[in-house]
Amino acid sequence: MASTVASIAPQFDDAAQQRDASNLGIWIFLATEVLFFGVLFAAYTITRTQHPAAFAAGSRLTDLTLATINTALLLTSSLTMALGVHAAQSGARRAIVGWLSLTVALGILFLAIKGLEYHADYVEHLVPALNFSYPGAQASPVELFFYLYFVITGIHALHVFIGVVVISVIAYMASKNTFGPEYFTPVDLTGLYWHLVDIIWIFVYPLLYLVSRS
Amino acid sequence: MKQFSLAPIRTYFFSWCILLALLLLTLGSAFIYLGWLNTAINLTISVTQAAIVLLFSMHLRSAHPTLRIAATIGFFGIAILIALSLSDVLTR
Numbered sequence: 001m002a003s004t005v006a007s008i009a010p011q012f013d014d015a016a017q018q019r020d021a022s023n024l025g026i027w028i029f030l031a032t033e034v035l036f037f038g039v040l041f042a043a044y045t046i047t048r049t050q051h052p053a054a055f056a057a058g059s060r061l062t063d064l065t066l067a068t069i070n071t072a073l074l075l076t077s078s079l080t081m082a083l084g085v086h087a088a089q090s091g092a093r094r095a096i097v098g099w100l101s102l103t104v105a106l107g108i109l110f111l112a113i114k115g116l117e118y119h120a121d122y123v124e125h126l127v128p129a130l131n132f133s134y135p136g137a138q139a140s141p142v143e144l145f146f147y148l149y150f151v152i153t154g155i156h157a158l159h160v161f162i163g164v165v166v167i168s169v170i171a172y173m174a175s176k177n178t179f180g181p182e183y184f185t186p187v188d189l190t191g192l193y194w195h196l197v198d199i200i201w202i203f204v205y206p207l208l209y210l211v212s213r214s
Numbered sequence: 215m216k217q218f219s220l221a222p223i224r225t226y227f228f229s230w231c232i233l234l235a236l237l238l239l240t241l242g243s244a245f246i247y248l249g250w251l252n253t254a255i256n257l258t259i260s261v262t263q264a265a266i267v268l269l270f271s272m273h274l275r276s277a278h279p280t281l282r283i284a285a286t287i288g289f290f291g292i293a294i295l296i297a298l299s300l301s302d303v304l305t306r
Contacts, residue, residue, distance in 0.1 A: 020278065027284035034288025035295075042296045046303050064241075071237055079230040082271045089220050195271045199264045206240055206256035214247035 019185055026189045030196045033159075037200050040152050044207060047148065051141035056212030058145030061126060066117045067209040070110050071201065074160075077106035078198040081167070085191040088184035093177055096187065100171035103194065107164040114157050121146075149208050156204060159197045166190050219276045229270045236263050 012018040048055045084099035125133040128147045133139075170190050173179070179187055240259040244252060269275040274282055 023277075023281055024284060027281050028287075031284060031288035031291070035291050038288070038292030038295055041292060042299050045296050046299055049300065049303055068237070068241055072234060075230065075233045075237065078233075078267060078271055079226055082226045083223070086221070086223055086226065192272055195267050198271075199267050202263045202267070203257075203260050206244070206253075206260055210240065210244040210256050211253070213244040214252065 015182065019188075022185045022189060023192075026192050030192065033196060033200075037152075037155070040148070040155070041203065041207070044148050044152070047141075047144055048211075051138075051144065054138045054141030055145050057138055058142045058149070059209060059211035060213065061124070061142075062149065062209050063117050063120060064209050064213065066113050067205060070113050071205045073106050073110050073113070074198050074201050077103050077110070078195055080106065081191045081194045085184070085187050088174070088179045088187040089181060091181045093174065093180065096174040096179060097171050100167050100174060100187075104164050104167050104171065107160055107167070110160055111157060111164070114153065114160075152204055152208065156197070156200055159200070163190075163194050163197055167194065219273075221270070221273065221276070225270055229266050233263055233266060 008015055008018055012021065080099050080102040084096055084103060087093075087095035087099055121127055122131065125131045126146050128143045128150065132143050132146065134142045167190055170186055173186065236259050240256050243255045243259075246252075248255070268285065272285075274285055277285075
């Protein structure tokens with residue numbers, strides 16, 4: 001099928017070199033993403049060192065059940081994404097669309113549960129600057145915890161949303177027989193992005209939800 | 215032409231099982247009071263999970279060294295950022 005043969009840009013010798021260049025490019029981008037979230041984790045570390053008790057109190061107010069379900073969903077979506085890339089590499093064209101659609105569904109489910117969680121936070125008056133109220137002297141540092149909680153999970157959710165949109169586009173392209181063993185770079189790179197979003201959540205989960213649960 | 219290496223499909227299922235098991239472990243450990251060790255255990259498990267995703271799902275295990283270096287830049291950057299920031303905050 002002519003449409004599956006990779007078009008090699010003039011600056012590359014062959015498909016493998018073109019693929020290596022794309023891979024290096026996405027890894028550099030992912031490194032900047034890690035730094036982007038790294039600033040938030042650094043802010044978290046410093047604020048928590050200064051207000052350990054308030055972070056413990058704030059963390060206990062988050063919804064652990066929903067967060068744990070969401071973590072499992074995201075880890076599973078990473079599996080379906082990896083299987084989608086595997087399908088593209090081995091030329092199983094119908095399977096690509098299936099695995100990618102499943103990944104999109106899991107991503108949307110993650111966002112829906114996140115929405116439920118935010119709604120509950122709103123009802124419980126935990127949204128800083130909007131309706132935050134907390135009894136006691138620790139109110140101000142607990143609000144700081146929730147400020148970080150919303151910024152970190154919000155920006156992470158934005159990344160999940162972007163991932164869902166991109167994977168949907170890639171799934172649509174796959175349904176048009178665009179990808180196969182000769183050309184799967186877009187599937188591969190999207191997968192790498194999705195796995196990184198997963199890795200960031202792997203750190204968000206214990207830092208925001210598991211502080212002082214005992 | 216250098217062929218890409220196709221990882222066996224069971225690798226992905228196996229690492230998924232380990233990731234979920236580690237999730238249960240980190241969750242369970244949080245309910246046992248261990249003081250500062252709780253956070254240490256949680257973060258050690260997170261680093262292990264991240265390493266599994268990086269090595270197997272993201273194929274760094276079989277990747278070109280250039281890619282591995284690029285992949286570590288970000289994490290190295292965070293380590294410097296947090297370590298230097300803390301060295302200020304903790305010594306005031």
